[in-house]
Amino acid sequence: MFYLAAAFVAVWTAVTLYVVFMSRRQHALEEELGAIEELVAASTPRDH
Amino acid sequence: MTTAALPQRRAARGVGRIALLMLNLATVIAMAALMWASLSYARPALNLAGDEQLAQRIFYLHMGCNFGALAGFLVSLAGSIIYLLTRDLDWDRATQAAIEVGTICGFGTIITGIFWAKPTWNTYWTWDPRLTTATITVLLYIAYLLFRNGIDNRLTKARFGSIYALFAFLSLPLTYYSARWFRSIHPVVFSGDNPEAQGDFALGASMTQTLFIGVIAFSLLFSTLMIMRFRQLRLEDAVADLREEIE
Numbered sequence: 001m002f003y004l005a006a007a008f009v010a011v012w013t014a015v016t017l018y019v020v021f022m023s024r025r026q027h028a029l030e031e032e033l034g035a036i037e038e039l040v041a042a043s044t045p046r047d048h
Numbered sequence: 049m050t051t052a053a054l055p056q057r058r059a060a061r062g063v064g065r066i067a068l069l070m071l072n073l074a075t076v077i078a079m080a081a082l083m084w085a086s087l088s089y090a091r092p093a094l095n096l097a098g099d100e101q102l103a104q105r106i107f108y109l110h111m112g113c114n115f116g117a118l119a120g121f122l123v124s125l126a127g128s129i130i131y132l133l134t135r136d137l138d139w140d141r142a143t144q145a146a147i148e149v150g151t152i153c154g155f156g157t158i159i160t161g162i163f164w165a166k167p168t169w170n171t172y173w174t175w176d177p178r179l180t181t182a183t184i185t186v187l188l189y190i191a192y193l194l195f196r197n198g199i200d201n202r203l204t205k206a207r208f209g210s211i212y213a214l215f216a217f218l219s220l221p222l223t224y225y226s227a228r229w230f231r232s233i234h235p236v237v238f239s240g241d242n243p244e245a246q247g248d249f250a251l252g253a254s255m256t257q258t259l260f261i262g263v264i265a266f267s268l269l270f271s272t273l274m275i276m277r278f279r280q281l282r283l284e285d286a287v288a289d290l291r292e293e294i295e
Contacts, residue, residue, distance in 0.1 A: 003099060007106040007163035008083075011113060011156040015269070018152050022277060029283050036290050 068275060075272045078265035082112065082258075090258040099167035106164040112262035113156030116270040118220070120150015121189070123274070125217045128210035137285065138278075140206035143213055144196065145277035147189050149270050154186040169233065177226040178234035185219040192216055202285070 086108035093104045127143035130136070161179065166172050173179065192212050199205040227234045251259065 001099075001102055003103045003163045003167050004105055007103075007109060007160040010159040010163070011109055014152050014155055014159070015273075018148075018273065022273075022280060025284075026280055029280070029287055032287050032291075033283075036287065036294065039294060 068272075071268065071272050071275070075265070075268040078261070078268045082108065082261050082265040085258040085261045089254055091252055091254045093255075103164050103167045106160050108258050108262040110157060110160040110164060111259055112266035113153045113160060115263045116153030116266040117150045117157055117186075119267060119270045120146045120148075120153060120274070121185075121217055121220055124150065124213045128213040131206060131210045132214075137202070137206060138282070140209060141278050141281040141285070142274075143209060144193075145274045145281060147192055147213065148277055149273045151186060151189045151193070152273075153266065153270065154182070154189065158182060158186060174233070176234055177230040177232045178223065181219065181223040181226045185216075185223050188216040188219055202288075 086105050090105065090108065092101050096104055123146035124143045127139045127146060131139035131143065158179075161182075162172050165174070192209065195212065196205055196209050199208060226232060227236050
């Protein structure tokens with residue numbers, strides 16, 4: 001039973017870690033994009 | 049872009065999101081079906097007993113991972129060739145995403161094999177030709193990801209990555225045929241006609257169906273993860289371009 005459980009846990013852990021990595025990267029990218037948007041908005045001269 | 053094209057672009061993006069959501073849902077259902085089939089539906093191997101009989105169920109996950117890895121490395125081969133011909137960075141992103149997911153699946157193939165080997169061969173690891181070539185393949189693709197990260201110039205990274213991925217793919221046929229060409233204790237599942245290869249076996253109906261579910265589930269898992277990572281890599285490049293423009 002140990003070998004069967006260990007194999008399933010190992011594969012699911014690997015997949016989960018990859019999904020977590022992607023999720024954290026996505027979060028960081030969205031934050032960076034938000035910061036760039038703010039920077040662009042601040043540096044754009046207003047018409048009125 | 050014209051103002052008239054904007055609603056069309058938004059609509060296409062909406063359809064894309066729904067399609068990705070459906071793919072995610074199909075993957076979850078298929079993976080749940082694989083868990084059920086491999087742990088409950090597939091009949092136990094009658095010629096085995098004890099731990100070895102239980103460990104035989106690892107086979108469905110092992111083969112699924114194997115197909116995921118194969119899909120990843122095949123996509124990377126196509127992606128790198130098309131990138132070198134067209135110089136379209138989307139193909140480089142597809143190659144990277146496919147290799148990342150393929151490597152995860154390749155790691156899954158090796159680790160499930162290790163846990164199957166202990167009760168079957170009485171050892172976690174042996175330097176069998178199949179095991180060795182499979183490990184070399186995964187290490188080659190890990191090296192691809194590490195080397196890529198060491199290059200700053202985006203175009204050099206893409207060119208180097210594509211050429212490397214082409215050569216790394218050569219290890220795949222070697223891995224596939226290793227259990228057929230060399231003296232190997234690894235079972236040959238498909239068209240095993242090498243008398244030197246031991247452990248040839250026949251699958252019952254429920255086993256074949258479970259294997260089929262595994263291949264579909266991992267193909268869906270591979271597609272979902274690859275598409276999501278591809279989109280993320282595209283966003284990463286867009287953010288990098290914006291940052292460069294501002295600086």
